[in-house]
Amino acid sequence: MKLFHRLKKQDMAGRAGRVPRHIAIIMDGNGRWAKRRGLPRTAGHSAGAENFRRIATYCKNIGVKYLTVYAFSTENWKRAEDEVSTIMNLLGKYLLEAIEKMERDGIKLVIFGDITRLPRNLAELVDVTRDINKRVEGFQVNVCINYGGRDEIIKAAERWAREKRPGSTLDEDTFAGYLYSAGVPDPDLVIRPGGEKRISNFLLWQSAYAEYYFTDRLWPDITEKDIDRAIEWFDSRERRFGGI
Ligand code: FPP
Numbered sequence: 555m556k557l558f559h560r561l562k563k564q565d566m567a568g569r570a571g572r573v574p575r576h577i578a579i580i581m582d583g584n585g586r587w588a589k590r591r592g593l594p595r596t597a598g599h600s601a602g603a604e605n606f607r608r609i610a611t612y613c614k615n616i617g618v619k620y621l622t623v624y625a626f627s628t629e630n631w632k633r634a635e636d637e638v639s640t641i642m643n644l645l646g647k648y649l650l651e652a653i654e655k656m657e658r659d660g661i662k663l664v665i666f667g668d669i670t671r672l673p674r675n676l677a678e679l680v681d682v683t684r685d686i687n688k689r690v691e692g693f694q695v696n697v698c699i700n701y702g703g704r705d706e707i708i709k710a711a712e713r714w715a716r717e718k719r720p721g722s723t724l725d726e727d728t729f730a731g732y733l734y735s736a737g738v739p740d741p742d743l744v745i746r747p748g749g750e751k752r753i754s755n756f757l758l759w760q761s762a763y764a765e766y767y768f769t770d771r772l773w774p775d776i777t778e779k780d781i782d783r784a785i786e787w788f789d790s791r792e793r794r795f796g797g798i
Pocket of ligand 1: 602748
């Protein structure tokens with residue numbers, strides 16, 4: 555399995571070397587970022603969403619093929635109503651913006667998560683992106699909304715059980731095809747800003763062999779330089795996948 559690809563020439567940002575094919579990010583620390591500035595938590599989410607745009611653009615420019623971000627977990631519904639609605643509105647705004655640019659810029663936008671619980675306008679936008687994705691090849695951004703790793707695994711198991719032919723057995727590749735990430739290679743590098751060293755129910759199946767990069771910096775403060783640092787650290791790791 556090919557895990558990296560070597561860039562043939564320097565990319566637009568002037569970096570050379572190997573970049574992970576798939577980077578996943580837990581966008582943590584928006585609330586604390588806002589608190590430190592005496593702002594409401596919702597302002598942290600606005601700054602976080604804006605930073606998503608900046609970092610996604612950078613990842614595309616340096617040759618990352620897949621970027622997966624954790625935007626809203628199955629547990630995040632427990633937050634205050636105004637915080638939840640702010641995040642939903644931001645997701646709607648950025649989805650709409652993406653829809654306008656996907657075909658022109660060659661960006662696929664895939665939502666990982668149970669969209670049946672999302673506000674209707676958001677679910678409709680997700681349907682529109684599905685339609686556009688059929689016509690687009692290129693950089694793929696997966697946005698996890700109402701996503702939980704355990705929930706994803708249970709839903710996949712249920713669907714497999716419903717659809718299986720009598721007597722059929724299950725193997726890892728077949729099971730992976732029932733996850734939201736069907737067809738997407740596993741993340742090579744998972745980045746978690748915000749100081750916590752937890753997986754938080756993110757890509758549990760897919761991250762079995764991922765390298766984890768933790769930083770205390772808060773998500774809205776994460777810059778292109780931080781992504782470079784994470785990639786350099788990743789590049790220095792020797793990955794053995796259970797071998798010697
Ligand atoms: C975690 O920080 C962040 C979230 C639960 C929401 C992330 C949402 C966005 C960045 C906005 C929309 C995203 C896109 C893709 C447009 P936290 O609130 O848990 O921060 P804290 O740990 O400091 O409280």
